[in-house]
Amino acid sequence: VAPPALPEQLDQLADLLGRMCVQAAGNLRDASAGLLEGRLRLAEKLVDSTAMDGLRSGVEEVATDALLFHAPVAGDLRAVVSALHASDDLVRMGVLARHVAETALRRRPGTVPDEVRPAFSQMSRLGVDLALKAAEVVRTRNVLLAVELDADDEAMDALHARMFEVLMDRSWPHGVLAAVDVTLLARYYERFADHAVLVAGETVRAVTGRRPDEVATYLDTGS
Amino acid sequence: VAPPALPEQLDQLADLLGRMCVQAAGNLRDASAGLLEGRLRLAEKLVDSTAMDGLRSGVEEVATDALLFHAPVAGDLRAVVSALHASDDLVRMGVLARHVAETALRRRPGTVPDEVRPAFSQMSRLGVDLALKAAEVVRTRNVLLAVELDADDEAMDALHARMFEVLMDRSWPHGVLAAVDVTLLARYYERFADHAVLVAGETVRAVTGRRPDEVATYLDTGS
Numbered sequence: 001v002a003p004p005a006l007p008e009q010l011d012q013l014a015d016l017l018g019r020m021c022v023q024a025a026g027n028l029r030d031a032s033a034g035l036l037e038g039r040l041r042l043a044e045k046l047v048d049s050t051a052m053d054g055l056r057s058g059v060e061e062v063a064t065d066a067l068l069f070h071a072p073v074a075g076d077l078r079a080v081v082s083a084l085h086a087s088d089d090l091v092r093m094g095v096l097a098r099h100v101a102e103t104a105l106r107r108r109p110g111t112v113p114d115e116v117r118p119a120f121s122q123m124s125r126l127g128v129d130l131a132l133k134a135a136e137v138v139r140t141r142n143v144l145l146a147v148e149l150d151a152d153d154e155a156m157d158a159l160h161a162r163m164f165e166v167l168m169d170r171s172w173p174h175g176v177l178a179a180v181d182v183t184l185l186a187r188y189y190e191r192f193a194d195h196a197v198l199v200a201g202e203t204v205r206a207v208t209g210r211r212p213d214e215v216a217t218y219l220d221t222g223s
Numbered sequence: 224v225a226p227p228a229l230p231e232q233l234d235q236l237a238d239l240l241g242r243m244c245v246q247a248a249g250n251l252r253d254a255s256a257g258l259l260e261g262r263l264r265l266a267e268k269l270v271d272s273t274a275m276d277g278l279r280s281g282v283e284e285v286a287t288d289a290l291l292f293h294a295p296v297a298g299d300l301r302a303v304v305s306a307l308h309a310s311d312d313l314v315r316m317g318v319l320a321r322h323v324a325e326t327a328l329r330r331r332p333g334t335v336p337d338e339v340r341p342a343f344s345q346m347s348r349l350g351v352d353l354a355l356k357a358a359e360v361v362r363t364r365n366v367l368l369a370v371e372l373d374a375d376d377e378a379m380d381a382l383h384a385r386m387f388e389v390l391m392d393r394s395w396p397h398g399v400l401a402a403v404d405v406t407l408l409a410r411y412y413e414r415f416a417d418h419a420v421l422v423a424g425e426t427v428r429a430v431t432g433r434r435p436d437e438v439a440t441y442l443d444t445g446s
Contacts, residue, residue: 177391
């Protein structure tokens with residue numbers, strides 16, 4: 001069987017990456033429902049899921065075929081290479097969502113003390129949004145939208161910093177065990193968001209041939 | 224100027240990746256000296272270093288040229304693709320070492336309480352060893368050595384688990400602030416080791432065309 005034409009393979013890559021983004025978003029949503037609403041069945045299902053690995057294998061296969069059969073150049077080559085990088089980030093997002101689910105399963109529903117519960121809800125919403133925006137960027141190759149993700153990521157960083165202020169407050173009454181859980185959970189959400197930004201950034205690099213921060217500067221100054 | 228021949232480019236990639244491994248090892252050693260011996264100048268120098276990013280750009284450039292000018296196939300193509308993946312892991316190892324250095328700089332020398340100090344020394348040694356072994360694997364393409372890294376990584380995981388036992392002990396007398404630092408530091412070391420294993424695993428995939436766990440099983444059973 002002849003391999004598909006290159007444009008078709010690039011569409012396949014965008015589709016697979018988009019599905020990985022949507023899967024990552026769904027995984028974080030389910031993991032958070034496990035953590036914050038005690039919906040442990042959702043968390044359990046997630047821990048056993050191999051959906052992300054399957055999609056990543058698909059990316060590797062299509063990317064390798066594209067390189068083998070079409071020896072792409074310029075923007076097409078960048079699209080293939082950045083798909084490989086982005087799929088690494090997306091697998092990692094899946095692992096981070098799984099860590100949230102595992103924490104929900106390991107501890108009782110009271111793992112997340114009331115003071116930090118709203119912040120975790122917000123972190124979850126932001127993380128899910130970022131992953132869905134990354135899906136949109138990957139599918140539409142919309143560089144302007146990619147730059148927008150940075151603002152969401154800053155909101156995530158602010159929540160992350162605020163969480164540590166709460167922990168560092170001498171009046172934290174929940175003990176070391178809860179502090180350790182909250183520390184790691186906050187980091188999982190924050191890293192999830194960082195990887196979503198990297199996924200979108202890979203598209204920027206593929207489309208423009210420039211680093212995302214260079215493109216952001218260019219758009220900011222309107223020059 | 225004509226680009227170098229493909230075998231030369233593959234050697235360049237192995238050399239660049241090897242240097243990234245050695246750099247990551249040195250960064251973790253310096254960060255740990257900052258953290259555990261109060262050698263803050265080492266930690267400061269590390270935070271400002273751009274060495275890893277420079278090496279990674281080199282990998283991207285050589286890999287892209289190899290794909291563009293030689294359209295490699297089979298094992299050669301795998302070597303190029305896995306160099307791209309491995310360089311992502313190595314950059315991440317550099318960031319994790321930097322996080323250790325930043326923690327050393329942010330807190331006073333007493334950040335790491337005495338009970339966990341020997342464990343962190345061991346984690347540092349293991350992390351440095353893993354990065355140096357990864358350098359060896361990348362340079363020699365020695366698949367047997369790659370499998371050996373798993374044992375070191377298990378030792379790291381055991382230290383990581385033991386650290387949490389110490390933290391979880393109700394008699395932990397150092398408060399929440401120190402617990403949060405220790406939690407994150409332990410995670411940085413553990414993630415550093417994981418990425419070193421992934422770097423070696425990329426070489427296994429490139430050389431054998433199989434996943435590292437398949438190769439490990441094959442070698443274990445001697446079949």
